Amino acid sequence: MRRIFTSILMLFALSSIAQEYQNQGKFEQLDNMLRSPNVYRTASGAPGHMYWQQRADYNIDVTLDEKNNRITGSETITYTNNSPDGLSYLWVQLDQNMRAKDSESYSSSESSVPDKASEGQIDRMMGYPDYDGGHKIQKLVDAEGNPMNYIINQTMMRIDLDEPLKAGESISFSIDWYYNINDRARMGGRGGYDYFDEDGNTVYTITQWFPRMAVYSDFEGWHNKQFLGSGEFALPFGDYEVNITVPADHIVASTGELQNEDEVLTSTQLERWNKSKTADLPVLIVNKKEAEKAEKNKASGTKVWKYKAENVRDFAFGSSRKFIWDAMGVDIDGKTVMAMSYYPKEAWGLWDKYSTRVVAHTLEVYSRMSIPYPYPVAISVEAANGMEYPMICFNYGRPAPDGTYSARTKYGMIGVIIHEVGHNFFPMIVNSDERQWTWMDEGLNSFLQFVAEQEWEPNYPSRRGPAGNIVSYMKGDKSNIRPIMTNSENIIQFGNNAYGKPATALNILRETVMGRELFDKSFKTFSERWAFKHPTPDDFFRTMEDASAVDLDWFWRGWFYSTDHVDISIENVQWFKLDSKNPEVENKTKRERRDREAYHVTPDKNKKEGVVTVVEKHPELKDFYNEWDEYDVTSADKKAYKTFRASLNEKEKQLIDGGYNFYEVHFENKGGLVMPIIVEMTYKDGSTETKKLPAEIWRKYENKVTKVFVTQKEVVQFQVDPKRETADVDEENNYWPPRSLPNRFELYQLRQTTPRGQSPADNEMRRAQDN
Incomplete structure (x- = not known):
């Protein structure tokens, strides 16, 4: 009986805690939602004095089989256990297994049958039956060549150790494997091959290509959540030595520094390479004519390109005989970094002009x-989509066959290059777990992408970052929206949730809530603290507050943990003035108010109809009150005013004589997301003034607040969020007096529809040329 009673008490206590959590205000601290600080991660958001992380070093030999579109590899991994724990098994990621025939990526993805389906759509529904995907493990042995026990669970492989790997110890083991490269045009994906029918050549972008160690951390243990396709990767740092065997006429772009340029480059290419290191503009290492020649005259045999990379968390490469290659040196904090681009002739006209300059x-x-770029190279490779790896990324953007391109293509290409190169910093250096918190790499990076875009050219048409661009998402159906703090595989509207909303939130934080100086210092502090380490959202939230002395728990709670939106309205405005007691002024105002309030329509209609009143017929009935007006100024009124003025001190006289207007403005928080209230007042003389009320004005009353604004000028209009800083979803209720704007509708005309897959009009550049 006592045990049952105790259980009931515990359930009651848990229920009370849950209810208390639900009733928390928007300004309550996040303490119970964050991990408790410890010796590994401090309450300030910095790494603790006993912080540790694991290390994985790789030696890899890999061969690209162009005939069969296959990767074959052999690697030796040296894994160092820097944790205080003994490890009885290790987890290795086999990300290519998401393409295996029994992959849960296929079985867990929703699908439906459309009214009409293309061959490609049917192919996807059937799971690409003619493609044999996934890592094929051929051998797994220890340092002495003895077979090791392992089990593969979808995209994860567990290696069981004969003896636990103790703290401070290292273990080496070797894996042989192969996999069939996917056709990106057909199957999509972060890597794969792109085949060019016109010239019979292929561009390879090789990613997630080798078995990679999973992260073992202080806050989660093994990061072995399955890879379903959306959530990306958490990886330990280490050094890489990679020998890449490719067809002899291929050019290889890779993570790391090329070790044998004398063996794989011609003397002319080598001369150009050395020249590019000090060039102010990109230098063509392989020019367009040379790439076109290689396309037509395919060489036999192979070459081995040798690369080394230090302190990186991953490794990727691209390979093709189609590559044009340009490069230039960039001074970063006194060190020369090589900015480089690799692209086929189909991208000429855009990539040769912009890519490497955008990288720089x-x-x-x-x-x-954040921090000075620490690596020796940064590479942009033209491919079908955008994806990032240490020192190398893959980006889209090609002109039309006639060399023209649309503004959307140009700015889309520049934007994706900034974004993917930017991923070198987040998460390749500030190494968050992308599978758990997509926003920590995509959101932080999209925010900095916006900063870089706005510094590329004035009024750059950024997709993400400006507050107004996220409004349509924020005001959408809440059943189709998840909080930012949602696991990668569970996100709905991935781009808006993980890229757009956090980028917008950080931009608002920088420009409106904290100000640039405090934000930039705090953001840089976070970057410096967690460079080459594994931060969590808690570390970011805590550091931003710790380095700024700005309490931001309300901001994280609203923007990151909820699906509330911003909608602050002006519900009412009341206008007051000080009573000067001067009868010459006040009585006139009072008379006007009385006459306005006492007016009714009957006397006017009587007069119009010729009705003559009794008093008008008999003037002898008039007396004192027919001539008296309570607001006529008398000598007694003047005497009383004189006495009143004599009783005032100088400050009181200044207040009364200043002509101050007191406007009591009533605001309502309709969207639930508390934000600063930015109010622009337009005065009668046409001038304007803006006041910003901090978000803390809502701290006691979260739904409605009142604020008095005192001015010497008369205000003719109040407007909330005049510069669209806060992502307010309804601008119509931001005005007082209320403002109504006309909506437009079109005269319906029957027009010929545009054929599927074709643009409704030529691009802007082509139209200008036609003129």
């Missing part, structure tokens, strides 16, 4: 905002 610009902006 990105390095400069991100280095200023």
Whole structure:
């Protein structure tokens, strides 16, 4: 009986805690939602004095089989256990297994049958039956060549150790494997091959290609959540030595520094390479004519490109005989970094003009905002989509066959290059767990992408960052929205949730809530603290507050943990003035108010109809009150006013004579997301003034607040969020007096529809040429 009673008490206590949590105000601290600080991670958001992380070093030999579109590899991994724990098994990621025939990526994805389906759509529904995907493990042995016990669970492989790997110890083991490269045009994906029918050549972007160690951390243990396709990767740092065997006429772009340029480059290419290191503009290492020649005259045999990379968390490469290659040196904090681009002739006209220059610009902006770029190279490779790896990324953007391109293509290409190069910083250096918190790499990076875009050219058309651009998402159906703090695989509207909303939130934090000086210092502090380490959201939230002395728990709670939106309205405005007691002034105002309030329509209609009143017929009925007006100024009134003025001190006289207007403005928080209230007042003379009320004005009453504004000028209009800083979803209720704008509708005309897959009009550049 006592045990049952105790259980009931515990359930009651848990229920009370849950209810208390639900009833918490928007300004309550996040303490119970964050991990408790410890010796590994401090309450300030910094790494603790006993912080540790694991290390994985790789030696890899890999061969690209162009005939069969296959990768074959052999690797030796040296894994160092820096944790205080003994490890009886290790987890290795086999990310290519998401493409295996029994992959849960296929079985867990929703699908439906459309009214009409293309061959490609049917192919996807059937799970690509003719493609044999996934890592094929051929051998797994220890340092002495003895077979090791392992089990593969979807995209994760557990290696069981004969003896636990003790704290401070290392273990080496070797894996042989192969996999079939996916056709990106057909199957999509972060890597794969792109085949060019026109010239019979292929561009390879090789990613997630080798078995990689999973992270073992102080806050989660093994990060072995399955890879379903959306959540990306958490990886330990280490050094890489990679020998890449490719067809002899291929050019290889890779993570790391090339070790044998004398063996794989011609003397002319080598001369150009050395020249590019000190060039102010990109230098073509392989020019367009040479790439076109290689396309037509395919060489036999193979070459081995040798690369080394230090202190990186991953490794990727691209390979093709189609590559044009240009490069230039960039000064980052006194060190030369090689900014480089690799692209086929189909991208000429855009990539030769912009890509490497955009790489250099990105390095400069991100280095200023976070930490100086630490690696020796930064590479942009033209591919079907955008994806990032240490020192190398893959980006889209090609002109039309006639060399013209649309503004959308140009700015989309520049934006994706900034974004993917920027990923070198987040998460390749500030190494968050992308599978758990997509926003920590995509959101932070999209925010800095916006900063870099706005410093590329005036009024750059940024997709993400400006507050107004996220409004349509924020005001959408809440059943189709998840909080930012949602696991990667569970997110709905991935781009808006993980990229757009956090980027917008951070931009608002920088420009409106904290100000640039405090924000930039705090953001840089976070970057410096967690460079080459594994931060969590808690570490970010705590550091931003710790380095700024700005309490931001309300901000994280609203923007990151809820699906509330911003909608602050002006419900009412009341206008007051000080009573000067001067009868010459006040009585006139009072008379006007009385006459306005006492007016009714009957006397006017009587007069119009010729009705003559009794008093008008018999004037002898008039007396004192027919001539008296309570607001006529008398000598007694003047005497009383004189006495009143004599009783005032100088400050009181200044207040009364100042002509001050007191406006009592009533605001309502309709969207639930508390934010600063930015109010612009337009005066009668046409001038304007803006006042900003901090978000803390809502701290006691979260739904409605009142604020008095005192001015010497008359206000003719109040407007909330005049510069669209806060992502307010309804601008119509931001005005007082209320403002009504006309909506437009079109005259319906029957027009010929545009054929599927074709643009409704030529791009802007082509139209200008036609003129």
